[in-house]
Amino acid sequence: MSRWLAEAAAVFAKDWRSEARTRTALNTLGLFALTTLVLVGVGLGPLGVSAAGTQVLPFLLWLVLLFATTAGLPRLFVHEEETRTATALRLAARPSAVFWGKLAHGLSLTLALQVIVTPLFLAMVQLPVGRPLLLVATLAAGAFGLAAASTVIAAIIAQARGRATLFAVLSFPLLVPLLLLVVELTRNAVTGEPAGDALRQLLLYDGSLAVAGSMLFPVIWNP
């Protein structure tokens, strides 16, 4: 168990070390998010003060987050195949450690993105939040689901042709249920309504994605 944890932590640390050298994912994610944020801000102005804003803006926030992560997370495994380090990684760590290490890396990237984007977004469109704690819980659970689904799909597409398009095609049906749940919860957080069943369903969806992902990953990862 402790060896497994060490291996997963090593994968996580390795990914951040190579990220610190090139900053490809951070730049892609950050710049993509920034441009879409500016577009939303310029196009809509302070929409958050109106009633329509509480309906539309939570959806737009998640749209920005979703597309920013799908711009960066597919690289999780594509990079390993391109630099031909996948075989070394297969030898160095067991599959489940690779899966959870990569998931942790994707999760930390997504969380970092959210920490920057969400306050900027809320300030730009002047959207007040009725239940800040619910918003934080939704963002965290949503980030986990995004990272879990992206890790599985990224591992699949790394071994196929036409990777960028294929990632969007394969991950879309997995991410839309997640998107519907987090948008619903974010609306509740903004208007100050209680979470209801949606939070439990979101956690259940996160859990089943992670469990199914870690069970199927050895099959996907090992040729």
Add this chain to the structure above:
Amino acid sequence: MENSPAATRRRPALPALTLALAALLWLWMAAAIWAAFAWAPPARGFQNVVSSRILFFHVPIAWGSFVAFLAAGVWSLLFLARGRRPRHDLAAAVAVELGLVFCLLATLSGAIWSRLEWGAFWNWDPRQTSIVLALVFYAAYLALRGAVDDAETRRRLSAAYAALGLVVAPFLFFVLPRLTFSLHPEPVINAEGDVAMDSRILIVLVTASTGFTALFFWVHNLAWRLRRAGEER
């Protein structure tokens, strides 16, 4: 191959049992279609009583697509767990293709009924959202199969993706439709566990669902054998 003793012995085109099953299926479907139009009482709760008979096809076809996708998932798991035989992978791929046909027919028949009953072909009812996602998921499965050149890698990756479908499908079919208000009529077996339906309507629905499920496995078996014969040649 032509000189081997097995090839020289003439075999009938179809075994007697298969022919008997096909005849039974033919009679069964004919009875279901007749019952849907003539035997079942009109559903008076709907605005358009005559058009509501499309439901005797819409619901069983939707059920058939669910069975097809479930079968594809099970065959994929069999492929992964039982020695990675290509025939299991082929069975899953054929099931997805047929399931997509069923799913498309269910979507179209649902849209037609929606136009007559609700006034619009499409209104993003939760079940309509779910069926679109199911269509996209299994179309993506076929896209994945097309994007991998190596046959062994293709089988492995697509089996994993179809197995992932087993996790997503319950959310699409059972959780999401209950999340928001739906115009869809109450599911047959609802939360209270009672079946609030005329017994003759229920009998026709169950008969047609059984028929369409059997039809799926019949066509699947034909297509599967045809594809395997084509691959061995």
